[in-house]
Structures are given as structure tokens and as C-alpha cells.
Amino acid sequence: MAPWHPHRTASRHLGVWESTAAHQRAILLAAAGALAAVLGRRPDLLVIVTPLVVAAVWGHTTRPRTEVTGTARLGDATLREGSATGLYVHTTPALPDVHGVVTVARVPWVYRKPSSGIAELDDGAATIGLRSTRWGRRRIGTVSIALVSTWGAFRVGPVDLPDLDSATLPVPASFNASTPTPHPRGIVGLNRSNRPGSGSEFNTIRQFHPGDRLRRIHWPVSMRTGTLHVTSTFTDEDAHVFLLVDCFSDLGPREGIDGRPTSLDVTVRAAGAISEHFLRSNDRLTLRTVGAAEVPTLGVGSGTNHLRRVLDTLAAIAPATERRDTGERAIRGVDPMALCLVLSPLIEPTMVTLAHTLAARGMTVVVVDTFPDHLVHDPKSVHLALAWRMRLLGRQADVHNLRLRGVPVVPWHGPGSLDNVLRDIARRASAPRMARR
Structure with missing residues (x-):
């Protein structure tokens, strides 16, 4: 799949200058008033329409005859959740005595400053602040430019510029682990x-x-x-860490970085935090997704550059776009000595099946439970609370079956979430085993 490159700059010709309704009205009223003054021998009418004549002649004399090009540019096409950037708009050439207005349409999870999304062009330039509050790839609201000449006689636009794209990377949650990664077998690492x-x-x-x-x-x-x-x-x-991310569902209200997280928010931010921790320890990491279409394939890598690729891959997730995904392709060719971390709210049965499959192959599997508690603690209706209660009973049975197989299920709580389970895995790996001689 070809790499995704955001459109950071957009430019378009604004077209030809056209007379406004006010200018046409001034010409008609001035002509009618002058004709009535001559035919009726009414010099007072000529005095009354004189300002209209002056405005019409002045506006036509100062009519711009140069074709103008509007350009919009994003300060940063790649952001982090909660960070802000600027949208810089300018016209070429910057004509004197020409007034202009820039508007940016409203889109979800992008806040504008000013909140109306309207800014006035000053010397042919304007700046509008943008703040992205949720991870993902999205288009910035449509940018429109309108210009008006002196006395409002001629105008061009409003013209919509080509859409601009931006990528908002998830902010990794706070996470650290004091225990070493099990099964190290590389040549570098800690x-x-x-x-x-x-x-x-x-x-x-x-x-x-x-x-x-x-x-x-x-x-x-x-x-x-x-x-x-x-x-x-x-x-x-160094050790090899394999992350399997559940993209089948996005449970909960999507409130962005400033509100309560959805299940996919918790999953993506936990994946970013775990990746950052292990990659900064010089471990090798592989990321695979299940349930999302058109997500770029990410191979094994290490270091800061690979962390950026991991965050770009997480930002490309569109939940529930591939419901028929069985996950067999995602777990194909996994290193048998890798530490397999399955990040899922454990709502989709496919993820439970994949965890059983990896464990049956003899791999070290840890399921990180990313189900947000506020979905159950704050139900909106009695029927919704009853539905969640029934679904959680089935989920509890799935967790019990995983633990019976020897797969630990660890709720995600940020720092120290994996310390105890990694310590137990390391002890189990170093314990004596029976061998056939």
C-alpha cells in the first residue's frame, strides 16, 4: 500500500471580478435619478443622486483587473491530540484597498480560534488557529475566500480551496514497567x-x-x-514484542482528549504507551491490527523512527471497517519467542479466539483489557444497563476461559499495569522444566 501523505498546502485561482448587486443598484438609481431630474427640471433630484454617481464612478474606476490566487497552508500537518497549529491564508498579489474574508467550516474534533471560523484578511493574509482533540486522519474544514473592492463595487468568490488533510497522532498514556521483557535473544538492548x-x-x-x-x-x-x-x-x-490491536468496535461517546475515552481511545493510547516504553528500551516491536481496513502493514523495527511509524499506523485506524476479518493474516509469521500483547476490550469473540490460538501455539500471550469502566457505571437508561449486564456476563466467561488456559488478562491502568504479569512470566521462563532424554 502506498504511504499516506497529507495535503498541507492548497491553492486555487479565485476567478474574475464581478460587479456586485450594490454597484449595479447604484448605477441604475443614479441613471434614473439623473434622467428624472433632466426631464422634470428638478435640480434637487440631481443633488440627491450625486453621491450614488460618485460611488458608482469611483467603484468602477478602482476596479481590480488582476486575477488573484488564494493559498492556504497548515503550519503542521501532523499533530498530537490536544495540540494546536495555525492555518495561514494569503492572496497573491496582495491588492491595496481590497477587503477579504476567510472562513473555515466546522468539522468534528477540530476547534477553531476564533470559534466562528471567520477571519479578515489584513494586507492579503489571515491566520486561524486549529486544535485537534482526537487521534485519526481527517480533513480540515473547507477553506473559503471572498474579496471585495472599494465601495463594495466588485467582488470575487467566495471560492472553496482544495481540502487540506491532517494526521493527529494518539498521545501515549503514561506507562512504564520495572520488570525486564521475557525471552531476550537479540544482540542489542537493555x-x-x-x-x-x-x-x-x-x-x-x-x-x-x-x-x-x-x-x-x-x-x-x-x-x-x-x-x-x-x-x-x-x-x-533485546526482546521481540508483538502487539495485536482490536479495531472491531469503538464503544462510548467520542469526546476527544478533553472528555471520557472510548474503548478504542484506551486501546490506541495504551498501544502507543507500550510501544514507546519497549522501543526506548531498544526492543524490537511488531504492530498488527484486526477489524480495520486500509491500515498500512508495519514490520519489525526498533528505535525512535519506528515509534513514529507505529503512531502513524495507529492514527490510520478506522474502526469496524472490516467486520469479516478473522485475524489469521495478522498472526501469521509471528516470532514464536515474541511477547504477544493482545489489546482489546474483549467484546468481539474474534479477539478471544485469536488469544486462544496464540496460546495454543505455545507463545507467551498477555491480554490487556482496555474496556472503559465508565460505560457501565453511568448508564443512560435501565434497558442499556440491563444490556451491558448481560454482555458483561458473557465477557466474564471469556476472561475465565482465557485464564484457565494460562493466558493472563490484565486491566489497563497505566504505569505498572504489566509489572506483576511480566515478573511472573520471567520466573516461569527461568524455572526448571522436565525434558525427555
């Missing part, structure tokens, strides 16, 4: 492995071997024994 090598975690003190670094020499033991001894360490390695 996770301690079980095999000795170059790292920072102390292993033991042993005799010097050719190739050991001199700074590793442990002088107290070497002086006591008479032979050189060095300190050995465990190697630092």
Missing part, C-alpha cells in the same frame, strides 16, 4: 539474558582468559590468589 557475555549485570568472578578486557580485572582477588581474575557479566539483549 534486557539481561541468561548467558554470559558483554553487559552490565554481574555474573561471577573467574580466571583471566586471552581476550578479556583489562578493565574487567578484579584486583583484590587477583592479589590474594596470585593469578589474574576478571569479573564476568550477563549479556544485554
Whole structure:
């Protein structure tokens, strides 16, 4: 799929200058008044229509004859939730004694400043503030430009400029984990492995071997024994984290960053927070989505650049646009040693089935429950409360079945949400196992 590039600049010719109804009315009244004054020998009528004659002649004399081009430009085409940017509009050339107005249409989750979305052109330029309050890719409201010459005699527009696009990246929720990632087996990273090598975690003190670094020499033991001894360490390695994001539903009122989150808001922001944590620890990460169409495929990567790609992918999610998605393509080719994190409110049965499938393949699976509590605590009607109660009973049974299989289900609460479960997984991985000899 071709990469998505937002349209940051739009330009269009505003057309030819046309006379206004006021100018035409002034000409007709002036001509009629002058004719009546001559035929009726009424000099007072000639005095009355003189201002109309002056306005009509002045407006026609100062008529602009240059074709004007309007241009609109976004200060930043990529924003974060709650951040603001400017919409800069200007006309070329900037004609003197020409007044203009710029309007920006209202669109959901974009606040305008001024709130009316109307700004006056000053020397052919105007600025309107825009603030995006919810993640996603969307079009900025239609920008229209209208120009009027002296005395309102001629005008051009209003003309709609081509639509501008913007991408609002989700703000990662606050998250950190103090436990290491299980199953490290890469070559770089901050996770301690079980095999000795170059790292920072102390292993033991042993005799010097050719190739050991001199700074590793442990002088107290070497002086006591008479032979050189060095300190050995465990190697630092990176782990592979696989994120599976549920895009089947978006439950709750969509109030943006300033209001209560929907289930997809919690899911997307949790995915961003988890990605930021593991990628800053030099781990490798893969992101897959289920239930959303036209989401770009994101491969394995690490580092800050990969974090930006992850946030761009999350911003491209359109919920429930692929209801027939079984998720088999999303979990195809997953590293068997990866830590699989399934982020879902556990409403769609497909996600529960995928968690069972990954666990049946012997992978380390953790389900992160992103169901928002306020959906149940604040029902709008008795019937809605009863419907949620019935659905949550089935959801509770699904969670129980996952835990019976050995898949932990952890509610998302921000920092420390995964500490206990990752610690238990690390202990389970290092425990002795029965093996056939």
C-alpha cells in the first residue's frame, strides 16, 4: 500500500471580478435619478443622486483587473491530540484597498480560534488557529475566500480551496514497567539474558582468559590468589514484542482528549504507551491490527523512527471497517519467542479466539483489557444497563476461559499495569522444566 501523505498546502485561482448587486443598484438609481431630474427640471433630484454617481464612478474606476490566487497552508500537518497549529491564508498579489474574508467550516474534533471560523484578511493574509482533540486522519474544514473592492463595487468568490488533510497522532498514556521483557535473544538492548557475555549485570568472578578486557580485572582477588581474575557479566539483549490491536468496535461517546475515552481511545493510547516504553528500551516491536481496513502493514523495527511509524499506523485506524476479518493474516509469521500483547476490550469473540490460538501455539500471550469502566457505571437508561449486564456476563466467561488456559488478562491502568504479569512470566521462563532424554 502506498504511504499516506497529507495535503498541507492548497491553492486555487479565485476567478474574475464581478460587479456586485450594490454597484449595479447604484448605477441604475443614479441613471434614473439623473434622467428624472433632466426631464422634470428638478435640480434637487440631481443633488440627491450625486453621491450614488460618485460611488458608482469611483467603484468602477478602482476596479481590480488582476486575477488573484488564494493559498492556504497548515503550519503542521501532523499533530498530537490536544495540540494546536495555525492555518495561514494569503492572496497573491496582495491588492491595496481590497477587503477579504476567510472562513473555515466546522468539522468534528477540530476547534477553531476564533470559534466562528471567520477571519479578515489584513494586507492579503489571515491566520486561524486549529486544535485537534482526537487521534485519526481527517480533513480540515473547507477553506473559503471572498474579496471585495472599494465601495463594495466588485467582488470575487467566495471560492472553496482544495481540502487540506491532517494526521493527529494518539498521545501515549503514561506507562512504564520495572520488570525486564521475557525471552531476550537479540544482540542489542537493555534486557539481561541468561548467558554470559558483554553487559552490565554481574555474573561471577573467574580466571583471566586471552581476550578479556583489562578493565574487567578484579584486583583484590587477583592479589590474594596470585593469578589474574576478571569479573564476568550477563549479556544485554533485546526482546521481540508483538502487539495485536482490536479495531472491531469503538464503544462510548467520542469526546476527544478533553472528555471520557472510548474503548478504542484506551486501546490506541495504551498501544502507543507500550510501544514507546519497549522501543526506548531498544526492543524490537511488531504492530498488527484486526477489524480495520486500509491500515498500512508495519514490520519489525526498533528505535525512535519506528515509534513514529507505529503512531502513524495507529492514527490510520478506522474502526469496524472490516467486520469479516478473522485475524489469521495478522498472526501469521509471528516470532514464536515474541511477547504477544493482545489489546482489546474483549467484546468481539474474534479477539478471544485469536488469544486462544496464540496460546495454543505455545507463545507467551498477555491480554490487556482496555474496556472503559465508565460505560457501565453511568448508564443512560435501565434497558442499556440491563444490556451491558448481560454482555458483561458473557465477557466474564471469556476472561475465565482465557485464564484457565494460562493466558493472563490484565486491566489497563497505566504505569505498572504489566509489572506483576511480566515478573511472573520471567520466573516461569527461568524455572526448571522436565525434558525427555
